[in-house]
Amino acid sequence: MPFVRSLSGLSHRTILSGFLLLFAAGLGFWSFVPSALAADPLTIYSGRSERLIKPVLDSFTANTGISVELLSSGTTELVNRLKAEGDRTPADLLITNDAGSLELARMAGLLYPLNMQEVEQAIPTQFRASDNAWIGLSGRFWVVVYNRTMVQPNQVKSLLDLADPKWKNKIAIPNSGSEYLQAGVSIIRATHGDEKTRQFLQGIKINADSQVYQKSSQIVDAVAKGQVALGIVNHYYVYRHLAVQPDAPIAVLIPDQQEGGMGAIMNVAGIGVVKSSKHLDSAKQLVEFLVAQAGQKLFADLDKEYPLRQDVKADPALVERNSFRAATIPLSKLAELREPTLVLIEQVGLR
Amino acid sequence: MTTFRHQLVSPLQLAALAGAGMILLPLGYVTAQALSADPAVWSRLWTTRIPELLFNTVSLAASVAVITLALGVSTAWLITRVEFPGRRLWEGSLVLPLAMPTYVLAYVYSYLLGFGGPVEYLWQLVAGPQSRIFSPHSYWGATLVMALDTFPFVYLLSRSALLSMNVSFEEVARVSGVSRSSTFWRVTLPLMRPSIAAGVALVILYVVSDFGAVSMLRYQTLTYAVFQQMTGRSDNTAASILSLLLVVLALIFLITERWFRQRSRFYQTGGRYRSPERRRYGWFGTSIVTGYLGLIVSAAFALPALLLIQWSVSPEAQATLDSRFFGFFWNSGTLAACAATGGVLIGLPIAYLANRRPTLLNLGCLQAAYAGYVLPGPVAALAVLVLFTKLAPVFYGSVVILIVAYVIHFLPAGLQSLEPALQHMSPNLEEAARTLGLGMRDTWRRVTLPLVRNGFILAWVLMFLQTMKELPATLLLRPVGFDTLAIRVWMEASEEYYQLAAPSALLIVLLSLPALALLVSKDWRAA
Numbered sequence: 001m002p003f004v005r006s007l008s009g010l011s012h013r014t015i016l017s018g019f020l021l022l023f024a025a026g027l028g029f030w031s032f033v034p035s036a037l038a039a040d041p042l043t044i045y046s047g048r049s050e051r052l053i054k055p056v057l058d059s060f061t062a063n064t065g066i067s068v069e070l071l072s073s074g075t076t077e078l079v080n081r082l083k084a085e086g087d088r089t090p091a092d093l094l095i096t097n098d099a100g101s102l103e104l105a106r107m108a109g110l111l112y113p114l115n116m117q118e119v120e121q122a123i124p125t126q127f128r129a130s131d132n133a134w135i136g137l138s139g140r141f142w143v144v145v146y147n148r149t150m151v152q153p154n155q156v157k158s159l160l161d162l163a164d165p166k167w168k169n170k171i172a173i174p175n176s177g178s179e180y181l182q183a184g185v186s187i188i189r190a191t192h193g194d195e196k197t198r199q200f201l202q203g204i205k206i207n208a209d210s211q212v213y214q215k216s217s218q219i220v221d222a223v224a225k226g227q228v229a230l231g232i233v234n235h236y237y238v239y240r241h242l243a244v245q246p247d248a249p250i251a252v253l254i255p256d257q258q259e260g261g262m263g264a265i266m267n268v269a270g271i272g273v274v275k276s277s278k279h280l281d282s283a284k285q286l287v288e289f290l291v292a293q294a295g296q297k298l299f300a301d302l303d304k305e306y307p308l309r310q311d312v313k314a315d316p317a318l319v320e321r322n323s324f325r326a327a328t329i330p331l332s333k334l335a336e337l338r339e340p341t342l343v344l345i346e347q348v349g350l351r
Numbered sequence: 352m353t354t355f356r357h358q359l360v361s362p363l364q365l366a367a368l369a370g371a372g373m374i375l376l377p378l379g380y381v382t383a384q385a386l387s388a389d390p391a392v393w394s395r396l397w398t399t400r401i402p403e404l405l406f407n408t409v410s411l412a413a414s415v416a417v418i419t420l421a422l423g424v425s426t427a428w429l430i431t432r433v434e435f436p437g438r439r440l441w442e443g444s445l446v447l448p449l450a451m452p453t454y455v456l457a458y459v460y461s462y463l464l465g466f467g468g469p470v471e472y473l474w475q476l477v478a479g480p481q482s483r484i485f486s487p488h489s490y491w492g493a494t495l496v497m498a499l500d501t502f503p504f505v506y507l508l509s510r511s512a513l514l515s516m517n518v519s520f521e522e523v524a525r526v527s528g529v530s531r532s533s534t535f536w537r538v539t540l541p542l543m544r545p546s547i548a549a550g551v552a553l554v555i556l557y558v559v560s561d562f563g564a565v566s567m568l569r570y571q572t573l574t575y576a577v578f579q580q581m582t583g584r585s586d587n588t589a590a591s592i593l594s595l596l597l598v599v600l601a602l603i604f605l606i607t608e609r610w611f612r613q614r615s616r617f618y619q620t621g622g623r624y625r626s627p628e629r630r631r632y633g634w635f636g637t638s639i640v641t642g643y644l645g646l647i648v649s650a651a652f653a654l655p656a657l658l659l660i661q662w663s664v665s666p667e668a669q670a671t672l673d674s675r676f677f678g679f680f681w682n683s684g685t686l687a688a689c690a691a692t693g694g695v696l697i698g699l700p701i702a703y704l705a706n707r708r709p710t711l712l713n714l715g716c717l718q719a720a721y722a723g724y725v726l727p728g729p730v731a732a733l734a735v736l737v738l739f740t741k742l743a744p745v746f747y748g749s750v751v752i753l754i755v756a757y758v759i760h761f762l763p764a765g766l767q768s769l770e771p772a773l774q775h776m777s778p779n780l781e782e783a784a785r786t787l788g789l790g791m792r793d794t795w796r797r798v799t800l801p802l803v804r805n806g807f808i809l810a811w812v813l814m815f816l817q818t819m820k821e822l823p824a825t826l827l828l829r830p831v832g833f834d835t836l837a838i839r840v841w842m843e844a845s846e847e848y849y850q851l852a853a854p855s856a857l858l859i860v861l862l863s864l865p866a867l868a869l870l871v872s873k874d875w876r877a878a
Contacts, residue, residue, distance in 0.1 A: 043831050045831075049846075050842070051846075069831050069832045070831075070832075071829075071832070072842075073826075074583070076582060076585060077581070079585070080585060081747075084744070088744070088745065090748065176579075176583065177582060178583075210489055212569065214569060214845055217847070222466065225466050227466040227467075342584065347399060348399075349399045
């Protein structure tokens with residue numbers, strides 16, 4: 001052990017006090033430094049991945065000089081964390097990819113209702129909480145991605161068609177922990193009832209078998225490679241894939257548009273100010289930045305989503321928003337639908 | 352009576368009790384939460400998830416055990432019983448896979464064996480353009496990765512057994528006319544049995560508590576399910592029920608391992624040591640042996656390491672080597688240093704008292720400190736989380752809670768180095784120094800400390816490096832702005848940005864090598 005031997009030249013006291021010093025210095029570092037710096041940066045808990053949110057925040061910092069600390073993690077995990085941290089939370093804002101999670105956070109009293117003209121003018125009421133405790137920023141649709149060499153677009157009309165045994169081993173689905181799967185299933189339940197939803201879930205469970213993914217980008221990848229023929233994903237993953245690999249044989253199919261159909265399942269990414277935030281002014285500034293025209297364009301385009309502001313155009317590569325219809329279940333209902341949905345998902349035994 | 356009172360008031364005793372309490376309390380809380388859960392939740396889990404999870408976990412452990420058994424024993428036998436060029440080099444390099452965290456090996460293999468990956472490409476050249484190989488995201492994928500990563504445990508213990516075995520037993524068998532292969536099956540193998548069993552139990556313990564590989568390969572085990580429950584549900588009841596099952600399962604294997612390890616001790620001390628005779632093979636045999644070892648070492652270490660290097664020098668990866676990257680490195684380093692220091696400070700009174708004053712209470716504290724072995728990362732995180740939200744919510748979301756989770760999780764590794772160091776420290780030595788005229792302080796400085804110092808350093812380094820590559824607890828408990836290297840690997844690799852994950856992964860592997868050297872040097876000379 002040459003490493004140990006080289007240390008044995010040091011006196012014992014140096015080593016022991018070295019240990020103690022390191023420990024004390026470490027503890028001191030964390031207990032004092034953050035509070036000393038706490039005056040300035042905004043702390044953001046984000047369920048949206050760092051890759052997709054950091055550029056927007058960097059642009060905010062460049063514009064306003066307000067720096068931002070970011071913790072990117074799972075949405076539910078972050079809401080749990082906010083609950084547990086209570087008033088001591090360092091977080092000033094919560095960004096998630098799911099309106100249901102924001103509504104749950106609002107119902108738990110974690111969010112601060114905003115009274116801002118800018119918000120009310122920019123974002124239509126159906127994409128905000130009743131008291132503006134959370135505000136939708138961009139829209140996303142739960143769609144079917146298909147491999148053009150393996151599937152004809154007329155073979156699938158509804159999401160429920162994917163439960164058909166003919167797609168055995170041909171579909172890929174997200175895992176049951178993902179909030180947008182939970183939101184999607186909630187909307188199917190609210191439209192079609194529990195029994196039909198259960199059959200749907202059992203069908204896709206069997207059809208997908210081991211093709212259950214943590215990340216939607218992997219689903220699109222699997223479809224592009226022809227590993228599976230179809231996948232259920234949020235629309236933007238398809239366009240992000242196509243932006244990097246324009247020749248990939250994949251396309252988006254917006255389901256449930258038939259006569260009397262449910263309509264495409266929509267969800268929003270949104271933001272809420274944390275009730276105990278000590279930087280209310282800076283936090284409001286960020287919200288203002290994100291609902292302004294430039295911010296909306298930036299936020300939506302980075303992830304190839306639909307801006308919620310009517311006067312901002314979506315990325316031209318996307319399917320024209322007016323050409324299809326969305327499901328009519330209000331977003332705020334996603335919260336109360338969540339728990340029974342989770343029970344159903346668990347009963348079916350989705351991974 | 353006076354001694355009893357004396358023990359209670361001693362500050363050392365208090366420190367040991369506090370340390371043991373810190374470790375047992377969280378476990379107790381999780382157990383209580385699981386047992387007090389609504390029976391409806393239990394029955395729902397029993398009818399839906401638990402049978403599948405138990406089956407997956409146990410069958411993965413079983414297949415990995417069989418494969419590591421074959422790999423570990425065969426490599427150990429070749430190294431100790433056959434002479435061939437470069438034998439010493441192979442002897443050392445068979446340990447290298449232990450420097451690869453499972454999540455790194457898993458992500459390399461999900462690229463190698465993935466759909467449209469290089470292995471499939473080669474296979475299609477042979478078997479036709481439409482043929483497919485097995486998916487890495489499956490039972491067999493998880494088995495392969497876990498087996499390649501853990502077979503060195505069996506190798507190390509089998510190697511020690513083969514080196515320390517009294518060769519006369521085998522010689523007697525040969526003299527009595529038993530063939531070489533019969534001797535192996537009827538004499539050598541039965542003598543190695545306790546060591547092999549200890550190694551396999553260690554492997555199983557590792558598999559059962561692994562989070563990295565199963566999460567990368569999306570293979571549902573209990574440990575992975577605990578993590579998913581914690582991150583996907585708003586209450587922790589189901590997570591604590593699954594945790595309790597996991598703890599019980601791990602406990603079974605820990606006890607098995609302990610039991611076999613004790614039995615393996617007893618013959619190793621007997622018999623006079625003589626190094627075994629090594630056979631030489633012809634060029635054909637030699638090249639088969641070298642090819643076999645080469646295949647294993649390249650699959651488990653060399654090939655993945657080369658890929659990591661290749662990815663790390665790619666322009667995409669180079670672009671990430673900015674000040675943020677060094678921030679992650681710094682976070683990893685400081686967190687690990689704090690956890691290692693905390694571990695030594697907490698482990699010391701416990702180990703000292705258990706060795707110097709082995710009362711029932713002190714031995715109990717020591718056993719409690721080993722509880723970390725049966726607390727896989729997500730469970731340790733859950734335990735600490737539940738405890739802190741109940742008792743000291745002030746620390747929630749701070750770095751303290753993360754360090755406590757690390758200490759609980761890795762204290763057993765530290766104690767294994769602290770304990771022997773303290774056992775060396777026989778009171779006689781100090782007494783002798785005193786009778787020879789040294790003062791108290793000089794005795795402490797010149798006798799006691801030099802005896803225990805190396806054990807301390809070893810314990811510190813081991814805990815430091817284990818913390819450095821820890822993944823699940825860090826994911827669940829990290830404070831704002833505290834991403835570590837392991838977190839970066841996981842974030843990038845789970846979205847299949849292989850190049851971007853490579854520099855952090857490579858750094859973790861490189862930093863693990865010295866710890867491995869320390870770990871192995873303890874066991875290296877077996878006799």
